[in-house]
Amino acid sequence: MSAGRFCPQGARIAGLLLLAAALLSGCAGLPQVDAVRAARDRDQLPRRVELADVPFFPQQEHHCGPAALATVLVASGTAITPEALAEQVYLPGREGSLQVEMLAAARRNGHIAWQLAPSLVDVLREVAAGNPVIVLLNVGLRPMPFWHYAVVIGYDLDKGEVLLRSGDQRRKRVPFAPFDFFWRDSKYWAMLAMPPPRLPATANEAGYGTAVVAVERLGYAAEARQAYEAMLARWPESYLALMGLGNSLHASGRLAAAADAFRRASLAKPTDAAAFNNLAQTLADLGQWREALEPARQAVALGGPLLETSQSTLSAIEREVARLPANKVRKSSKKGEKKARNP
Amino acid sequence: MSRQFMKFVSRLLVLCMLALPFSSHAGMIPTDQIAAAQQQDARGVVTTYLARADVQSELQALGISSDSARDRVAAMTDEEVGRLAGQIQAQPAGAASPWAVAAAVIVIVWALWYFYYR
Structure with missing residues (x-):
C-alpha cells in the first residue's frame, strides 16, 4: 500500500456510511434538511434541477480537488484540465488540496471565488440558478476524517436527494440526510467559481465586492x-x-x-x-x-x-x-473649463 | 544568528520597496483600501508580509517548487494567508492516508455490529 487510492475507496465505503448516517440521524436533528423542506413548502425552490451539461472529470489518485475545480471552471467556459489545476492546488505533502487554495485557484483563472454561507438551501439556490457548487465532504468519521471534494449539479426535492459529480462517479445520488452528515464536518463548506459578469444567486454586496477586489489584485482588470x-x-x-x-x-x-x-x-x-x-x-x-x-x-x-x-x-x-493665470479662485468656483498647463 | 538577521533585514527592505509605489500612487485611494476593513496599520502590513513568507516556505516543505509556491501564495488574500500561516497541517485537505480509510471501515463495521446485534 504505497500509494493510497483515496476517492474511489471513499465511494465504496459510502454505502456503509449511509447506513451509519441513517442510524445517527435518528438521534440528531438535521436543521439543514428541515430548512430545505421549509423552502420547498414555501415554493422557494424549483422542485427538480439537473445541470446535465456540467462536464465530468473522473478523478485521478487524490486529485478530487483539481477534478472538482476543473468541473466548475470548464462548465463556465474556461479551457483548462485537472492536470493544469493540480499544479495550482494539489499539495503532495498532504496528498490533497486545501480549501484556501481551491478559492485562490479560482481567482488565478479570472473567476470570482465565492464561498457560500453554510446552508444547503443556498447551495440548492445556486444550482437552481445554473451554478454547480463545490462542496467539501468528510466521507470518513470525525476522529478519522477523510476529506473529499465533490460538485453538486442537481437535486430533487420530492425524492429528497442531491446529485453529485464525485470521484469516479458521473452521477451520484445522495439523499439529503446522509449528504448533511458527510458535509457537516467541513462546517458546511461550499464554493463557486463564477466568471464575471455573472453574479452568484446568493451573493451579498460586501462579501462579493471583497471577492472582486481579490481577483483584481491578481491583475484581472477587465x-x-x-x-x-x-x-x-x-x-x-x-x-x-x-x-x-x-x-x-x-x-x-x-x-x-x-x-x-x-x-x-x-x-x-x-x-x-x-x-x-x-x-x-x-x-x-x-x-x-x-x-x-x-x-x-x-x-x-x-x-x-x-x-x-x-x-x-x-x-x-x-x-x-x-x-493658474486668472487667479480669481473662490471656494465654489463654477468656471474651470480651462486646461491647466503641463505640470 | 547573523543569517537570520540578514534575512529579516532584507525582508524588511523588500517590504519598503514594495510599499513605495503604492504610497505615491497619484493621490488615488485604491479599492482594496475601501473593501471590508482592509485598512491595516504598519504593523499589520509587516505581519501579513511575514505570514506570506511563512506560508510560502510551508508549501515548499510540502513538495511545491519555490516558483509555484510563490504564485500560489500570491493568489491568496491577506485574510486567507493569516488563516493558513502555521496551520497548514491542521487544515482539511481533500485526501487521507489508506490506513485512515481502513481504520474508518473497521470502525463502521464495528458500529453496525454493535447497533444491530447487541
Whole structure:
C-alpha cells in the first residue's frame, strides 16, 4: 500500500456510511434538511434541477480537488484540465488540496471565488440558478476524517436527494440526510467559481465586492470592471462597486467616466473621504483644478484613516490653482473649463 | 544568528520597496483600501508580509517548487494567508492516508455490529 487510492475507496465505503448516517440521524436533528423542506413548502425552490451539461472529470489518485475545480471552471467556459489545476492546488505533502487554495485557484483563472454561507438551501439556490457548487465532504468519521471534494449539479426535492459529480462517479445520488452528515464536518463548506459578469444567486454586496477586489489584485482588470458593473446592476447604490469601477476606469485612462463614478460614490456615501479624494484627484488629472478644490476640501474635512492622502491631494491641487493665470479662485468656483498647463 | 538577521533585514527592505509605489500612487485611494476593513496599520502590513513568507516556505516543505509556491501564495488574500500561516497541517485537505480509510471501515463495521446485534 504505497500509494493510497483515496476517492474511489471513499465511494465504496459510502454505502456503509449511509447506513451509519441513517442510524445517527435518528438521534440528531438535521436543521439543514428541515430548512430545505421549509423552502420547498414555501415554493422557494424549483422542485427538480439537473445541470446535465456540467462536464465530468473522473478523478485521478487524490486529485478530487483539481477534478472538482476543473468541473466548475470548464462548465463556465474556461479551457483548462485537472492536470493544469493540480499544479495550482494539489499539495503532495498532504496528498490533497486545501480549501484556501481551491478559492485562490479560482481567482488565478479570472473567476470570482465565492464561498457560500453554510446552508444547503443556498447551495440548492445556486444550482437552481445554473451554478454547480463545490462542496467539501468528510466521507470518513470525525476522529478519522477523510476529506473529499465533490460538485453538486442537481437535486430533487420530492425524492429528497442531491446529485453529485464525485470521484469516479458521473452521477451520484445522495439523499439529503446522509449528504448533511458527510458535509457537516467541513462546517458546511461550499464554493463557486463564477466568471464575471455573472453574479452568484446568493451573493451579498460586501462579501462579493471583497471577492472582486481579490481577483483584481491578481491583475484581472477587465474581469473586475465587469464584476463591478454587474454589482451596480443589482445594487445601484453600492459604494464599493462605484469606487471599484471609478478606480478601474481611472487606471485605464477613462478619466471623465471615472469622475462620474466617484461623483455617484460620493452621493451614495457622503460620509467617506475616499470618494471625494478620488474625485478630486481625477478632476485634477483632467486639468479641472478649480472643480477639484471642493471635493478635495470635503475629503480633508471628513478625515478618517486616509487623511494623509486627502491632505496631499488637496495641497497639490491648491498649489496648481494658485499658479493658474486668472487667479480669481473662490471656494465654489463654477468656471474651470480651462486646461491647466503641463505640470 | 547573523543569517537570520540578514534575512529579516532584507525582508524588511523588500517590504519598503514594495510599499513605495503604492504610497505615491497619484493621490488615488485604491479599492482594496475601501473593501471590508482592509485598512491595516504598519504593523499589520509587516505581519501579513511575514505570514506570506511563512506560508510560502510551508508549501515548499510540502513538495511545491519555490516558483509555484510563490504564485500560489500570491493568489491568496491577506485574510486567507493569516488563516493558513502555521496551520497548514491542521487544515482539511481533500485526501487521507489508506490506513485512515481502513481504520474508518473497521470502525463502521464495528458500529453496525454493535447497533444491530447487541
